Amino acid sequence: MELNYARLDPELAAALQALPPTFGRIDRGNLEKVREVMAAQRAAPGIASSVVVERQLVPRPEGDVEAKVPVIIYRRPSASPQAALLWIHGGGYILGTAEDDRARVIAESLDCAVVSVDYRLAPEHPFPAGPKDCYAALLWMVANAATLSIDRERIAIGGASAGGGMAAGMALMNRDRGGPELRMQLLLYPMIDNLHATPSGRYVNHPVWNQQTSFNAWEMYLAGTPGLGASPYAAASRAEDLSGLPPAYICVGSEDLFRDEDIDYARRLLDADVPCELAVFPGLYHGGDVFVPHARISRRLTGSVLSALASGLDLQLRMSPD
Numbered sequence: 001m002e003l004n005y006a007r008l009d010p011e012l013a014a015a016l017q018a019l020p021p022t023f024g025r026i027d028r029g030n031l032e033k034v035r036e037v038m039a040a041q042r043a044a045p046g047i048a049s050s051v052v053v054e055r056q057l058v059p060r061p062e063g064d065v066e067a068k069v070p071v072i073i074y075r076r077p078s079a080s081p082q083a084a085l086l087w088i089h090g091g092g093y094i095l096g097t098a099e100d101d102r103a104r105v106i107a108e109s110l111d112c113a114v115v116s117v118d119y120r121l122a123p124e125h126p127f128p129a130g131p132k133d134c135y136a137a138l139l140w141m142v143a144n145a146a147t148l149s150i151d152r153e154r155i156a157i158g159g160a161s162a163g164g165g166m167a168a169g170m171a172l173m174n175r176d177r178g179g180p181e182l183r184m185q186l187l188l189y190p191m192i193d194n195l196h197a198t199p200s201g202r203y204v205n206h207p208v209w210n211q212q213t214s215f216n217a218w219e220m221y222l223a224g225t226p227g228l229g230a231s232p233y234a235a236a237s238r239a240e241d242l243s244g245l246p247p248a249y250i251c252v253g254s255e256d257l258f259r260d261e262d263i264d265y266a267r268r269l270l271d272a273d274v275p276c277e278l279a280v281f282p283g284l285y286h287g288g289d290v291f292v293p294h295a296r297i298s299r300r301l302t303g304s305v306l307s308a309l310a311s312g313l314d315l316q317l318r319m320s321p322d
Helices: 009-019 031-041 100-108 130-143 162-177 212-222 259-271 296-310
Strands: 052-059 067-077 083-090 110-116 150-160 184-188 248-252 278-279
Touching: 009 296, 052 130, 067 100, 067 130, 083 100, 083 130, 083 162, 100 110, 100 296, 110 130, 130 150, 130 162, 150 162, 150 296, 162 184, 184 296, 248 259, 248 296, 259 278, 278 296
Parallel strands: 083 110, 083 150, 150 184, 184 248, 248 278
Antiparallel strands: 052 067, 067 110
C-alpha cells in the first residue's frame, strides 16, 4: 500500500525536496553516515534564547561511578522551585542527542525545568540500555529536587517519536516499580509498536520515516525481531494492562506511519480510565513540524503541546510558540 502524497500539508510537502537522500532508508549500513549528516546540521548557529543551559552527569543504574548519563537542563531563571519535564529526544532509538530544540522551546515558553537525557543509542546499546539511562535520570531528579530547585510534586515525562515511545515505556516501568508519582506523560507521535500492524503502518512510502526504516530501527533497538514477545517497556503497544498510568497527551499527524498505533494507544488508555488528550493534525507527516517549524500546522501542534503541558503541570504559558 502507498500513501497518497496529495494529502500532505502543502507547506510541509515543499520541504521534502531539501531532505538528504539518506533519510529515505536508514539501515545498519548507512547509519553512521546519517549520524554525520545530523551532526553537521546541529553545528549550525542556534536560535537566540534566554534559556540557561546546564550540563550534568547522572550515575547510571549499574552503580558504576565512572559511568554517567549526560543530561542537559534547559530553564529560565526562577526564584522558586520549578515544575520539571524529563525530556527524551527522538531518533528511532538509533539517532539524536539531548541537544534538542524542542526542549529549549518548552523551557522558553513555560516556567519549567526541562531535563533532556543523552541516553545510550542502539545498535551499540540495544534495549534496555536507553530506558535504564532515562529512568536513572528521573530518579536523580526526584532525589536531588531541592538542589536542582525542582518541585518534586510537579514532574512529567515526555518525548517525541522514539522519545515518546521511551517515555510511554518508562511510565509503565515506573508504575510497575512503584516509582515516583508523575503528573503526566507527554507523547509526541510516539514510536510504540514494533509490528506496525495497522492501516497507516502498512503504507510503505511514508516520507522521512517509512515502514522499512522503522522496522530496521526496531531490529537494531530490540537486537532482533521478537514480535509480540517484545517488552512493553520497549514497545508500549505490547502492554496488556494500561491502568494506573499518569494522564497522557498524545499527538500525531494524519500522514504519519505511527498514526493508527498512537490513536489505538490513546483509546486503550481511555478504556483503562487513564485521562488522555489526543490530537491528530491533518496533512502532517512524521517530524514535519521539526523540518518546517513555522508552517501553520506546525505552530498549531506546538501550541497544543505547550497548552497540554501547562495544564498538566499547573503552569501559565509565558510566551507564544510563534
